[in-house]
Amino acid sequence: MGSPYLNSNETIVLSTHNVVINTIPAEAILTNQRLILVDARNTQLRPQDIPFTALETITIGDNTAMDPVLSLSIVLRDESRHTLGITFPQGPKAKRVGERDEWATRLKEASVGAQQEDGVKPADLEPPWVAGDLPEDGEKPADDKEAREEKYYNPPLMPRKPRAAPVKGNRMIVAAGLVIILIIAAVIGIWFYAPPSTWSSGAAPVPTVTATPPVTAVITETPVVTEVPTTQPTETPTPAQVVTAATTPVPQVLIPETGVWVRIEYTGNYTASIGTSGAMREISGSGTQVYQVPAKDIIVDASVDKLDDSGTLLTVSIYSNGKLVNSGTTTSPHATLDVHADLRTPAPTPTVTKIVVTAASKSG
Numbered sequence: 001m002g003s004p005y006l007n008s009n010e011t012i013v014l015s016t017h018n019v020v021i022n023t024i025p026a027e028a029i030l031t032n033q034r035l036i037l038v039d040a041r042n043t044q045l046r047p048q049d050i051p052f053t054a055l056e057t058i059t060i061g062d063n064t065a066m067d068p069v070l071s072l073s074i075v076l077r078d079e080s081r082h083t084l085g086i087t088f089p090q091g092p093k094a095k096r097v098g099e100r101d102e103w104a105t106r107l108k109e110a111s112v113g114a115q116q117e118d119g120v121k122p123a124d125l126e127p128p129w130v131a132g133d134l135p136e137d138g139e140k141p142a143d144d145k146e147a148r149e150e151k152y153y154n155p156p157l158m159p160r161k162p163r164a165a166p167v168k169g170n171r172m173i174v175a176a177g178l179v180i181i182l183i184i185a186a187v188i189g190i191w192f193y194a195p196p197s198t199w200s201s202g203a204a205p206v207p208t209v210t211a212t213p214p215v216t217a218v219i220t221e222t223p224v225v226t227e228v229p230t231t232q233p234t235e236t237p238t239p240a241q242v243v244t245a246a247t248t249p250v251p252q253v254l255i256p257e258t259g260v261w262v263r264i265e266y267t268g269n270y271t272a273s274i275g276t277s278g279a280m281r282e283i284s285g286s287g288t289q290v291y292q293v294p295a296k297d298i299i300v301d302a303s304v305d306k307l308d309d310s311g312t313l314l315t316v317s318i319y320s321n322g323k324l325v326n327s328g329t330t331t332s333p334h335a336t337l338d339v340h341a342d343l344r345t346p347a348p349t350p351t352v353t354k355i356v357v358t359a360a361s362k363s364g
Contacts, residue, residue, distance in 0.1 A: 051114070056074070260343065262319075297344050327339060
């Protein structure tokens with residue numbers, strides 16, 4: 001039903017052609033008098049006007065795709081509030097946070113200024129911006145906008161005109177040019193490929209002249225081709241593999257020479273509980289990690305749970321003053337490895353490492 005027109009005293013402040021309003025591809029225009037929303041899918045729908053007096057709140061944020069979002073709370077005539085979320089989609093190299101912030105600033109300034117003079121006044125929202133059936137093609141809403149068209153000036157801001165048909169004269173010129181090119185190509189082909197007798201009795205030198213360049217070209221090119229492979233084998237036996245054979249050293253986790261430490265070695269993810277009775281510490285991690293336990297002359301416990309179905313080796317070791325006191329290993333999936341170390345002096349009977357396999361690992 002047409003594109004928006006401007007009033008005689010109306011100017012454009014901002015406009016954008018690539019936004020999504022509540023999942024609807026749309027275009028937005030901000031003038032000094034109103035906010036105009038255009039459904040980019042239905043070119044026949046009349047644009048929606050939203051007066052500044054109906055804007056209650058304006059907030060900014062981001063959606064799950066990290067695209068900037070501008071949220072507008074619109075006051076309706078039934079005293080309800082309807083939210084319009086204007087999303088500014090952005091590509092890998094196109095950041096639109098600044099564009100969203102500028103829209104938010106201009107809308108806040110316009111709504112505050114309008115509501116200071118006239119207060120909050122409700123607006124009428126029509127589909128597709130609210131739930132409801134879209135008007136049929138050619139159907140115009142019953143309002144008095146057409147009666148006020150004499151106040152408007154300027155052509156539509158975003159006209160959607162059909163592509164103009166190409167001028168017939170241009171087609172004729174193009175066709176004539178193609179015919180001329182074909183004629184020239186045919187004449188050249190006849191000149192080079194026709195038998196010598198079609199020209200004259202003295203046309204015998206023509207084939208001899210044209211035949212000699214290809215022969216000389218082939219002869220001159222062959223030594224270049226043969227020289228390339230001869231140079232490559234002489235350079236290939238270079239000991240390049242000696243460099244690639246060097247392996248990257250694996251960083252070693254050193255155990256301090258003082259204090260009590262628990263070392264967990266596992267390539268996957270794990271959770272653990274380490275410490276002493278009544279002072280256990282819950283941790284989680286992966287790879288080789290070392291954790292300090294504030295303990296002396298007491299039993300130290302470490303219980304580590306594998307979080308995956310891998311059969312990779314899990315090793316748990318307890319050190320005191322740089323010396324290994326006790327350790328345990330397991331390769332069972334989803335296993336729980338318990339390691340204890342008695343640091344009391346004199347040390348009692350040796351502690352036992354316990355491995356508990358969960359039901360998930362048994363079924364595998």
